Structures are given as structure tokens and as C-alpha cells.
Amino acid sequence: MSYIYQWLDVPWGDGDMGSWADRSPLHEAASQGRLLALRTLLDQGCPVDSVTIDNVTPLHEACLSGHVPCVRALINAGANVNAATIDGVTPLYNCCASGNVGCVELLLQNGTHTHTTHTHYPSALHEACKRGNSQCVESLLSHGADPDYKVSNLGSPLYVSCLHQHAACTKILLHRGADVNVGGGRGDSPLHAAVRQDNADLVSLLLDYGADVNLRDDNNRRPREVAPDGGRAQQMLLSFEVSPRSLCQLCRLQIRNLLGRTRLELLDLLPLPSLLTHYLEHT
CATH class of the missing domain: 1.10.750 (Elongin C; Chain C, domain 1)
Structure with a gap:
């Protein structure tokens, strides 16, 4: 199962993916939030970190489904909070995919890493920004996550947030000191991403935090030059250029x-x- 499914809006584990055939009863209980069954299986000696062929653990399942009591029970039983699948997906990433801040807090309080050691691996902060889960973004940053952490082919969390037009996440990142001009691929800045989609509210927010209107993408175009003709974003940038900060x-x-x-x-x-x-x- 490839990490690319996450970024095509197909929730990991949805449907008859390869790893489901070898899931243990503990995986099933964690996924379905059956706390009593999960505790019984643990008491009977089921390995808390049993894995599928793709290295998916029961904790991965509980986090993706957002079952806080099951996550707590697995952690108390010694589950590895930093376990990674073959694609580098962690329980924390799955929490941010499901948007359950309670699960996020539990993991962060029990030693999970906010970022992986490999910049090409999936990032929990990027996933929260992509899905607009602002509470998860706030929690991650409060526990020391780097708001400027870049992932290959994705760019910065701020760029991802602007690309997917999530104003609340964008505001949190900027408030926490994210670099307003650190972008993604093609030389795009967060302002480029907001302007391309004619999102005037995001453009206004980025300008307020110091976005550079003269940055150029790989095609040597400034944000104003990629704006839809006649749109609000284009008009806003034109006004800004004649009346600067x-x-x-x-x-x-x-x-x-x-x-x-x-x-x-x-x-x-x-x-x-x-x-x-x-x-x-x-x-």
C-alpha cells in the first residue's frame, strides 16, 4: 500500500487493501473501538505491537479511527508510539488524518516524535494542514513541531495549508512564527498558492504577515501574474502594489x-x- 493514497484523499486502510488480510483480532478491535475486546486480547497475551505485512500496528488502527480509549489502553500496554509502516506512516500521522486531537495529545504526552527523521516520509503536521484539522495543528506546534518543516515534493506546512485553502490552519502557523515565504514545488510561495485559487481572505492574511509580492516561481512569475484575471486576489495585489504596507x-x-x-x-x-x-x- 502506497503513501500516495493518503494524498489522493483515500483514507489509509479503506477498502480491501493488501494489509487487511493479515490483520490480527487486536487490529480489528482497535479499528472498531471495541475496548473490552481489546483489553481481553491484551490480557490473553496478544502482542501489543503485532504488525501486518505492511508494518501496521493496532495503534495505527486505533488512531486512524480516532478511538481515544483504545489508544490509551494500547499505550498503557507498552505500544510503540513511534511505530512506522513500510511507507513511514506513524500513529501520529493517522491521528491527524482522522482529526482526533485527543489521540494526538495522548501520543505527544507519551513520547511520540512530532517529525520523522526522513524528510521524504509523511508528516503529521502536513497531513493536519492538508485536511484542515486546526486543533491538531495547534497541538503539534504547542509540543514543539517545526512550522517550517519541509517534506520533499510537498513543501512547507504553510504552503500545504494555503494550497488546500484552510484559513484557520494558516492563521495558526503564521501566529506561531511560520515563515510566510517558504513554499512548495515549482518555486511557488504560499502567496502563489492562495492567489492561484483566488482566495482573497488567504491573500490578505499572508500580506498582513509579510508575504513578498515580488517572489517568482520557476516560470519567473510573481503572484499577481498567476492570479485569475479580474478576480479578487488580482485586484487586491494590484491595490497593494500602489499602496504598500x-x-x-x-x-x-x-x-x-x-x-x-x-x-x-x-x-x-x-x-x-x-x-x-x-x-x-x-x-
Whole structure:
């Protein structure tokens, strides 16, 4: 079973895929959320990390189905929270595919890695951004996930979020200090991705966080040049070019850059008036 199924919107494990034929009763119980049966099987000595031919574990199944009690029971029984399938899919990735933040939190509290060691492997953060699961994005970033982590052929989480037009995920990433200009393939920036789809709300958000309107893709085109003719995004960029950022906006961007991403979360601790703190936080 290939990782590509994930990015074609076919949920992993859906249908008669190859690995289902060799699933154990523990896999079935975890997938269906049958907690009593799962505990009984564990008490009878079923290996908690039993795998299919594709290295799918019961924890993978429970996470994909979003069954928090089963995930907790498997973790308490010693399940490997960082187990990976032959395609590099982890339980955390499956949690982000299902959008269950409760499962995400359980894994993060029990030693799961926010990113794999190989940049070509699937990323939980990218999957959450692709599917618009903003609570999962928030949880991952709160536990130290890198908002600028790039995956081969996918680009940055911000680029994926803009490509799939998820404003809430985009806002969280930018608030947490994601680089607004780190994009994906073809030299595209997140602004290119938003503009191509004429998403004026995303374009406005990206510009507010300092998106560079002069970046060029691999075809030497700026965002305005890939915008649908006559669309809202094109009009917004045309207006921006004749009326650039105010001094107030420029100061905020400069201060945030000087603070650095790792210090942005400490803004509330600074002895500043709340109005100034909110200004720096874009709130």
C-alpha cells in the first residue's frame, strides 16, 4: 500500500487493501473501538505491537479511527508510539488524518516524535494542514513541531495549508512564527498558492504577515501574474502594489523577526501594555 493514497484523499486502510488480510483480532478491535475486546486480547497475551505485512500496528488502527480509549489502553500496554509502516506512516500521522486531537495529545504526552527523521516520509503536521484539522495543528506546534518543516515534493506546512485553502490552519502557523515565504514545488510561495485559487481572505492574511509580492516561481512569475484575471486576489495585489504596507505594519513585522519564532510565545510575559502585546500578536 502506497503513501500516495493518503494524498489522493483515500483514507489509509479503506477498502480491501493488501494489509487487511493479515490483520490480527487486536487490529480489528482497535479499528472498531471495541475496548473490552481489546483489553481481553491484551490480557490473553496478544502482542501489543503485532504488525501486518505492511508494518501496521493496532495503534495505527486505533488512531486512524480516532478511538481515544483504545489508544490509551494500547499505550498503557507498552505500544510503540513511534511505530512506522513500510511507507513511514506513524500513529501520529493517522491521528491527524482522522482529526482526533485527543489521540494526538495522548501520543505527544507519551513520547511520540512530532517529525520523522526522513524528510521524504509523511508528516503529521502536513497531513493536519492538508485536511484542515486546526486543533491538531495547534497541538503539534504547542509540543514543539517545526512550522517550517519541509517534506520533499510537498513543501512547507504553510504552503500545504494555503494550497488546500484552510484559513484557520494558516492563521495558526503564521501566529506561531511560520515563515510566510517558504513554499512548495515549482518555486511557488504560499502567496502563489492562495492567489492561484483566488482566495482573497488567504491573500490578505499572508500580506498582513509579510508575504513578498515580488517572489517568482520557476516560470519567473510573481503572484499577481498567476492570479485569475479580474478576480479578487488580482485586484487586491494590484491595490497593494500602489499602496504598500504602512509604517505600523512594517514595525510589527520587524519586531517579530527580531524576536524570532521561539520567543513569540513569550510575548505575554513581557511588561508591555496589552494593546501593544495584541498588536505584536496580530490579535
